[in-house]
Amino acid sequence: MLAACNRSDSTLPPSVRYPEHIAAGGNQPPAGEIKNPLPTDSANASDGSKVFSAMNCDGCHGGGALGWVGPSLVDGRWRYGGTDGAVFQSIFYGRPRGMPAYGGIMSPGAIWKTVSYIRAQPVPVTVPTESFK
Numbered sequence: 366m367l368a369a370c371n372r373s374d375s376t377l378p379p380s381v382r383y384p385e386h387i388a389a390g391g392n393q394p395p396a397g398e399i400k401n402p403l404p405t406d407s408a409n410a411s412d413g414s415k416v417f418s419a420m421n422c423d424g425c426h427g428g429g430a431l432g433w434v435g436p437s438l439v440d441g442r443w444r445y446g447g448t449d450g451a452v453f454q455s456i457f458y459g460r461p462r463g464m465p466a467y468g469g470i471m472s473p474g475a476i477w478k479t480v481s482y483i484r485a486q487p488v489p490v491t492v493p494t495e496s497f498k
């Protein structure tokens with residue numbers, strides 16, 4: 366059991382699956398759908414923008430999350446899924462090709478504000494022709 370899962374905080378993801386997990390009878394346990402508990406408003410997006418800079422997300426993903434050594438987070442293309450829950454998990458648990466796990470140093474609330482910020486950004490007029498996928 367991951368230590369993070371022992372925290373009693375309802376904003377945490379309900380379950381995590383790894384490819385190595387074996388489901389009895391071949392049936393996956395039901396997983397809850399994770400939704401951003403924060404309302405979609407400009408205050409949360411603006412707080413998230415500050416977190417994005419303070420945690421140096423922009424150091425890899427670029428100013429405005431437009432992409433740099435890390436992929437653009439605003440071009441509407443996602444390697445790991447663009448749902449609230451998928452974006453939360455990318456930040457909380459990290460992703461294997463260079464995305465650090467922030468779950469140990471950011472509160473779920475701060476992560477959700479960052480998700481609000483990312484989602485509030487419009488898709489830029491020009492995006493790289495090569496898909497990140």
Ligand code: HEC
Pocket residue numbers: 417420421422423424425426434435436438442443444445446452455456460461462463464465467479
């Ligand atoms: C050290 C550089 C680095 C930092 C710092 C960093 N990222 Fe990333 N991030 C990456 C890379 C590289 C990937 C692509 C990982 C992969 O493909 O496995 C990524 C992937 C992601 C994804 C998944 C994108 C997709 O297409 O599914 C999200 C969401 C994300 N980062 C958000 C953040 C946020 C929010 C922060 C700050 C809390 C942050 N990142 C900080 C390098 C970074």
